Amino acid sequence: MKNWATLEADIDCWMNKHYTPGRGNAKINKIVVHHNASRLTIQGIWNVWQTRQASAHYQVQNDGVIGQLVHDYDTAWHAGSANPTSIGIEHANLTFEPGWTISDACLDNGAHLVAALCLYYGLGRPTWGVNVFGHKSFASTACPGAIAGSQTGGYMHHAQQWYDKMLAEQGSTVAATTPAIPSSVLSVGSNTTSRPTADIQRLVGADPDGVYGVDTTAKVVAWQAAHGLTPDGIWGPMSDAAGFPPAHAVKSGNLEVDGIVGPETVKAYQRRRGLLADGIMGPATVASIQALVGASADGVFDGQNQDLIAASWPALTSYNRGGEGSPGVAALQSRLGTEPDGLLGPDTARAFQAALNEGRI
Numbered sequence: 001m002k003n004w005a006t007l008e009a010d011i012d013c014w015m016n017k018h019y020t021p022g023r024g025n026a027k028i029n030k031i032v033v034h035h036n037a038s039r040l041t042i043q044g045i046w047n048v049w050q051t052r053q054a055s056a057h058y059q060v061q062n063d064g065v066i067g068q069l070v071h072d073y074d075t076a077w078h079a080g081s082a083n084p085t086s087i088g089i090e091h092a093n094l095t096f097e098p099g100w101t102i103s104d105a106c107l108d109n110g111a112h113l114v115a116a117l118c119l120y121y122g123l124g125r126p127t128w129g130v131n132v133f134g135h136k137s138f139a140s141t142a143c144p145g146a147i148a149g150s151q152t153g154g155y156m157h158h159a160q161q162w163y164d165k166m167l168a169e170q171g172s173t174v175a176a177t178t179p180a181i182p183s184s185v186l187s188v189g190s191n192t193t194s195r196p197t198a199d200i201q202r203l204v205g206a207d208p209d210g211v212y213g214v215d216t217t218a219k220v221v222a223w224q225a226a227h228g229l230t231p232d233g234i235w236g237p238m239s240d241a242a243g244f245p246p247a248h249a250v251k252s253g254n255l256e257v258d259g260i261v262g263p264e265t266v267k268a269y270q271r272r273r274g275l276l277a278d279g280i281m282g283p284a285t286v287a288s289i290q291a292l293v294g295a296s297a298d299g300v301f302d303g304q305n306q307d308l309i310a311a312s313w314p315a316l317t318s319y320n321r322g323g324e325g326s327p328g329v330a331a332l333q334s335r336l337g338t339e340p341d342g343l344l345g346p347d348t349a350r351a352f353q354a355a356l357n358e359g360r361i
C-alpha cells in the first residue's frame with residue numbers, strides 16, 4: 001500500500017461494471033477474504049471480472065503488491081448477502097490444489113490490509129469469525145483455501161500484530177463506517193423531472209434556492225445512497241418516485257424477513273406501487289419490478305430454477321422455466337445489493353423483503 005492509514009493502494013485499477021454504486025444505508029461491519037484459486041495479478045483479476053458478474057475491493061498479488069478495483073464506498077459483488085456490509089479482499093495463490101496456500105508476502109500484506117481496514121472503519125481488533133470471515137461463511141465454496149485452513153492462524157496473528165502496531169502509532173481515530181464520497185468524483189447534476197428544484201432541495205436538505213449546483217448535487221448523491229438508488233446526483237424519475245411517493249402509497253415496515261415471498265410480501269409491494277393488491281406476482285407486478293430496476297418490462301422473469309422459486313417465491317406465477325439466470329432478476333439483485341446471479345432464491349427474497357420494510361423499493 002502507498003499509505004496504510006489512508007488506505008491508498010499501490011495500484012488503482014477501477015472496475016467499470018459488475019459492482020453496485022453506493023451501499024444503500026448499509027454500514028461496513030466485516031472483512032471477507034478470498035483466494036483467486038489461481039495466481040493472478042491486479043490486471044489479471046480485472047480482466048477476469050470483465051467477463052464475470054463478480055468483483056472485490058482489493059487484490060493482493062503473490063509479491064504482496066495491493067491493488068484496489070472497487071471503491072470502499074461502493075458495493076462489490078463477492079459474498080452474496082454480505083456484500084452491502086463488507087469489504088472484500090482477494091489473494092493470489094502460491095500453491096494450487098489441494099493446499100491452496102498463499103505466499104508469505106501475500107499473507108503479510110493481506111493481513112496488514114485487514115488491520116488497516118479494521119482500524120479505519122472502527123471494526124475493532126481483527127478476529128476470525130467476528131469481523132473477519134472467509135468467503136465460505138457466506139456461500140458454498142472452497143474459497144479462501146488455506147486462509148480458512150492451515151494459514152488462518154498465521155494470517156490472523158499478523159493481522160492482530162499490525163492492528164496493535166497501527167493503533168499504537170495512530171491512536172484511536174474516529175471510525176468512518178460510512179465511507180465519504182470524495183468531492184472529486186462529483187460533477188454538477190441536474191433535475192430531469194418536472195418537479196420544482198426547490199422542492200427537491202428541501203427534501204434533501206439543501207438551500208432551496210432553485211439552483212441545481214454542486215451543493216445540491218452532493219446532497220442528492222447522499223440522499224440517493226441512503227435510499228438505495230444509484231448515487232449519480234441526477235434527479236430523475238426513480239429518485240422522484242422514491243422521494244415523493246403518491247399519497248396512497250404506504251410504508252409497510254413490518255414484513256417478516258423470512259426469505260419467502262408469499263402473498264403478504266407481494267401485497268406490500270403492490271400497495272407501495274399503487275397496483276391492485278391481490279398478493280399474486282403476475283405479469284403486471286413483475287413488469288412493475290422490471291421497470292423499477294431498469295430491466296426490459298415484459299412481465300416475465302426468464303430462465304429460472306423451478307424448485308428454488310417454488311420454495312422461496314411461491315407468489316410468483318409469471319416466469320419461464322429452465323436455462324440460465326435472468327438479466328431482469330440480476331438487475332433486481334443489483335438494486336437490492338445481493339449477488340446478481342440471476343436466480344430467484346431465498347437470499348434475493350430476504351433482500352426484497354428488507355428493502356420493502358426500509359422503503360427502498
Ligand SMILES: [Zn+2]
Pocket residue numbers: 033034035078135141143144
Ligand atoms: Zn471467494
